[in-house]
Amino acid sequence: MIKNLRVNALLTLLLFTMAACVKNDPAPTIVGLEVNVNVINASDDILNFYLNGTRQNSTTGIFPLAASGYTDVPYASQLAFRRLFNNQTFDNSEILFTVPVTVDTTGTDNRRYSLFTAGPTANTAFILRDTIVSxxxxxxxxxxxxxxxxxxxxxxxxxxxxxxxxxxxxxxxxxxxxxxxxxxxxxxxxxxxxxxxxxxxxxxxxxxxxxxxxxxxxxxxxxxxxxxxx
Missing domain, CATH: 2.60.40.2890 (Domain of unknown function DUF5300)
Incomplete structure (x- = not known):
């Protein structure tokens, strides 16, 4: 009888501890999830965008009023934007800004997004979900x-x-x-x-x-x- 009471008490304590951990643990990281991002250039510059140091668009750059087309991008990654050519420093090494791809990923039918860049700073960039229905x-x-x-x-x-x-x-x-x-x-x-x-x-x-x-x-x-x- 005493043994059963001890077992029940231990089980209750274990369940209470597990519930507390679940309540306080941070949200799980989304691993392996990719989203499709289309970069639309609404700025005056010809832009390139990079993921982990690798250019994602064509070598000609994204011209003003043009778009990159949809590119697979890992969720929560950082996209870096650079001018195709800087007329002041005569190179293309300057990173203008970065944008984190932390987007709403609810639903599995459509994970397409448009990233608009309207200027040379991060506060002129924004992401919209593309809910596409033919x-x-x-x-x-x-x-x-x-x-x-x-x-x-x-x-x-x-x-x-x-x-x-x-x-x-x-x-x-x-x-x-x-x-x-x-x-x-x-x-x-x-x-x-x-x-x-x-x-x-x-x-x-x-x-x-x-x-x-x-x-x-x-x-x-x-x-x-x-x-x-x-």
Missing amino acids: DTGNAKLRFVVASPETTKLKVTLNDTLYFTTTAFKSASVFKPVGGTGVKAVEIRDADTNTLLYSTRLTLNVGNNYTLFSQGRVTDRTFKAGLTTNQ
Whole structure:
């Protein structure tokens, strides 16, 4: 009887200790998990990005308004960004900034992300999850504000309002755009209705696209780019 009581007491103590450890232990590290990252250059520089000292993009660099395409990147790794060529120091050794790829990895169906760089510092970079769902009857488009110091914007396609945004780093969801073909795109100041940028884009049914702003309104460098999310 006494022996059984001792065994029960030890088991209770063991269970209590294990529960305390589980409660206080830090979250487990995600080992071996990779995510797909597409670097979109909304800055004025031609950029390269590196993982563990190895360049991940092509030798020509990522030009302004261009994208790297999706690259497998280990979760929680650090991506380093450098100019293709520094006109002041006449080399490409300077690391402008690093960005940790610590992203939301819930769900297993889609781990794709866009990393936008809007300038030479880390606070101008941001990551968005790309929730891509194909639509056989429509193209899909989202709008991302990758232009610092931007006020409220509105975007029309063929004179139809599709997006309104509030600030730098804001993004819409992917919205269906009916029909394949050329769309007349206008980006305006939402408060004054001043036209900031206009262009014509060809969108194809079944594809997902990101339209993103670049530059500043104050110095008349404001423009927009388009990348495909596939």
